[in-house]
Amino acid sequence: MLRKTCILLMGVLLFRQTFSMSSPNTAPIQVNFLGETSTFYSVIIRDNDGKFVKFIPASEVQKNQYSAIWNCTDFRGNNIKPGKYRIFFSNGIGWQLDRNFGNNGRIGLFYKDFTIDNFEKTAKISVEGKVSSVLVNSTEYRDTGDTLAEETGFVIRSGIVNINSARIKRGDKIFIAYYYPCELENPWDLAVAHDGSIYVLLRFRKLLDGGYRPGSLVKLKPDGKGVDTAFGVDGQIPNFLSSHQVILVPEENLIYIAGSEFGTYGTGAYKLDSGAYWFYIGGHKDSGRHPATTWWPTGICTGEGNKIYIGDLKVYDRTKPMLEGYLYSATVDPYIVRPGPSIEKSNTKDCFYRTGWTTGIEKMRDTGNNVVKIYDYKPLFKTIGIGFDEKRSLLFAGSRIPDGFVSVIYDDGKSLKEIAKLEDKELCGIHTVRVFNDFLYIVEDGVSYSESGYCAEETNTKAFTSKGKNRISRYKLLFGKEKLLKIVEIQ
């Protein structure tokens, strides 16, 4: 199905286009071209050196006729410098699992299954990572160390499962769940650094025995094939009681994690290079009545200057610890179901996006003493975290349903419009999407919604009770070949 989609979207242009050099232009510039009906076309503007300037989805104004208007701004909305610009068009948007990444394109939880067909005294089965559990004919044994061996006939250690033949018989089905490249249990969000290193936020997990497994942040190598053990403690910042979203701010050498400190109220800041704790922002005061209390820090993003937007919705100076940096609160709906990550930056400094289970995707603007909604988009599916491709002004919103897909939404500065869907039936429980260069990182959590405790009213449907596949996949974004349409000179 995936391949089919790609082929469809990447279809060869049927219409020949010609390009021309026009006389000096002023904004706005309209370009028209012919294309195939019901196919996604886009216009790409580059400067004379080929450097990317802007991406604009084209509209089918009449059958087979497409049009796009460029207001002579770059992707950040800034007016461009005078000079020559090249206008290209392209058709199709698709994705392909990047099989060079991790274990054949994915990291996280994997499975290996086989049937016992001989009676060696001890069977030794190797897997590529830490074993999570072993199922024998549907009975699950979780990794609790050597003691498991005494009772069940298994020894699970360092990626090797020893099976004592006394406890099994021919024909038994053995099913081994393991993690690659390290224990990645219940991934919730991730952020990618400039060098491609991946910081995966693992959320706490309720255990079968009623206890909790705390959350953590793991730093992985760019290829997803190993942990960067120089970071934190063996590659991770451990022991978060709660956590919702992670963002990186390289210029400050800091990582911010929403909800990781002060119970679940504080946004923790940690050193990007070492993982060392720096301080936390926000918190809880006067039984929560204090205006600076950050009750639901389910999302974060940085704003202009030293601002940071937290949860729903406080504005803080991020250079000051605890409640010291409180600036003002937004007069928006106080409580919306937001499992987090729930905030994503935009390409203008005073705006950002936020997501909510019932509100969909909202674009917010900071007015200097308040934060207001300027427009929104309510997809048919429920989305949690979204990824923003700053260059193309594209939002990628995952659907947290069994047959997962990612909706591609364009922000034209006035509204949000869905322009395409990226599908892969293998996906289940998409928690968030992150964009880095031309890659999409898809995070599937490891819980059902009833387990996550955020959305009890939704648990009566299969869609929301289905358990995420507990992994992260990397897809390469694919666009059609760019064809030069026009060279314009802007005065």
Add this chain to the structure above:
Amino acid sequence: MKKKCALLFIVFAVFCRFISCEEKLLLEVKVTNLSDSPSTFSFRVSRCMVDFNGFKDWDFLPLLGYAGKDGLSAEKPGQEKWLNKNENSGWMKMPAYGKVLHVYNEGTSPPDCAIEVRIKNQQQQLQRIFLWKDKPEVFHIYMYFFPESAKSPVLILKTAEEFIKETREYIQQEMKNFPIKKTPELIVFSTDFNVQQNDNPDWIKENLLLLRQLGLNCVFDSTNSIKVSQLIKDTGFLYVDHWGLSSWPITYEGFDAKKKEYETTALRTLDTYFRSINRENVKVLHGDDEISSGSLEDFIALDSQVQNLVIDYFKKMRVPLADIGVKDYCEVRLIPDGTHKPYTEFLKTNHQSLFYWINKARMEYVTDLIAETVRITEKYYPHATIISPNWPAAGVLGGGYDGHGWDFWLVYRKKGLKGIYGEPTPWYNFYLQGIFSWYGDMMRSHIRNGPMGAYITTARGSYPCFLNHFEVYELAARGVEHFHWYSYGGMWGNENYTNDIVRDLLKEFAIVHREFAEAEEYLYRSIPEKADVAILWTPEQEIWDASLHQELVALYLLLLHSNYHFDIISSYDVDDGLLKNYKVLYMPFAYIERKTFDRIKEWVLKGGKLIVDGGFLKDEYNNSGLLEDFLQGYHSTVEKKINIGSLAHLRNHVLLDQATNSDSSIIFPVICQKVNMKIPEKARVVLAYKDGKPAAFEIDRGKGKVLVSGFLFGVAYQRDEEDKDNPDWSKLPVGHNFSPFLRNFVTKFIKDANIKKVCNIEQDLIVARKRIKGQKQIITVFDYHFGKPVNELVFPEWPYIGETIVKVDIGNAKSAKSVRGSLIKRDGKYVWVKFKGMDFILVD
């Protein structure tokens, strides 16, 4: 006798006054709100013994209550009970057992109020109104102070600014004729500065400025407030100290798990925002408050949970299977069949080899954990001079600090800790014997002349000015380069007393700092003059009978009073072949590893002189016969052995016998241990018990000699002093009439080896230590008679200390200078120095 009674009376009077101040101070406060907005205020004191919440201890700022329309209340009143404009609380009686009253504005608008305070004790009554407007959240009122350590308190009612200004002016006035203007830069003087985040920044700054003016160049930055850290930096402190990592609690889930735990803690604590301001100037990172190991009994009780840990160690050390009675290491059980509680005692009696090796395994694990905390901290602070848990000298002195087998050498020497930080809080009665020298030498021995620091306890009363001064000199003479005036900072009082900030103590600090500023060029990174004499410590003794520590200390003090350079060494040093550097070795410990003693025997045969103190030696498995093997024909039987207990209570021990020389000019009282000896054929009896049987003998072995005593020299030396003077060690006035005859006997081998006294000083109880730095030398001299005639007790405060003149050999040096005293004359290689208590002599 009259003098003694008079001194005792003075001390008694001082303590009575001290106590009465706490009990009979009456404090009443009335607050009037002058603001347009209703307001309420809370009150705290530093530090109060009783408050509404029942806090009696360990609370620096107990809450006394809130002011409202109904007067003082334990809980914050509702707004309807707040004071309206011009409304007052009425007189509120408060528990007043504190030095400073802190008033907090608890309203919603800036403070504007009148605080009326009346305070009273048996001698004085004061009343004053303070106006408080628009300043930050806290207003401080000083209520009393101690003008001098040994005097009673004086009531005052001053604002913090007034009191600190007056104190600073007093010190400046007192110091104006003091010739040294420089403050130290290389030798570090630090203190803790325990302020709260919402304290008035001006008040904090005034305190810090005062500390800086006193010459302190370092502050313990508690790193809980960026504001305070910034003020520390702005005030011009050169260095700060921080907390490092703690290894506590010691648990046994395995090294890797603990390492991860420590790394996680480090990640959360060592590089935070609150440390960012002064992070680069950190000199010392304190680990655990006190280094400690947990209990051996608890460890053994864990049994199978620690079995792998023990077995892994046994395998690593290749412990002979036959020694521990198993055919395979996997058979090792911590609690063998039939064992009952207490396991420690049972194993000690019935499975000696297992007991020994379990001790070693546990200690290896514990020390690995401690070393790991240091290694992790060092990653964050590579430039810090010392990263160390606090070395609990007081515990060591008590012996068997935390169960069996404490092995400080293993921690500091073999695991490569970065420096050592001592927390010497000794029993008072040894101050004037030189106990801080023992701490210094013990730390020096642990870290082998690496960087050393120490807390200096500054509480008044039992730690008066002179002792603080003396202690710092004793430690500096051993190489300590970082001093921490304990719990002084911020004028908060310390955890033992509310009122330790006394002006003469502050002045004393200032004097110390200025003296060290003059001497630091000579002291800093100098090395001690080489010692030819050593005193041996063994981990085996710690395992089998830690109480014998007291004999090591007592023997140390004897050797110190004899004025010879000597080192405390360990059996690790012997194993490493360092014994060849020494000519004379004292063995106050009775347990030693067999292989270590083999090296000592070789050393004796090559000419070493060995003193075996106590008459018997046992190996690591508690087997006798080491001495018997070495000295053929020797046999010993322990007639009596009593736990020494505390050196302060030697007088309570029964006198077992006397050891006397042939003309009875030397008489050692025999206490705690008496061993009957059958001596080898060619041995010479040098002391005999009352019944004529040998109490000590000498024998030649190869090119060397051995002196064996059937009793303990150290405790005998101490007891002899007690018998002569019958001093009550628990009282302040003490004196020294230690017998030079006994010292001369015990150090006979040193003299035989032609080893000179330090700087050729022969005067009784004048002790010197020399440190060398290139062409420069610094000689620290101490008068352990304190300028008093023999037999006369001394109250350890400056007015009671007399002057002494000492003749010091400075060799061919071009010049010499006394820092505290004066040079009277020079004749050839000798200078005559007049000083009081102690002095630095700077030699070029």
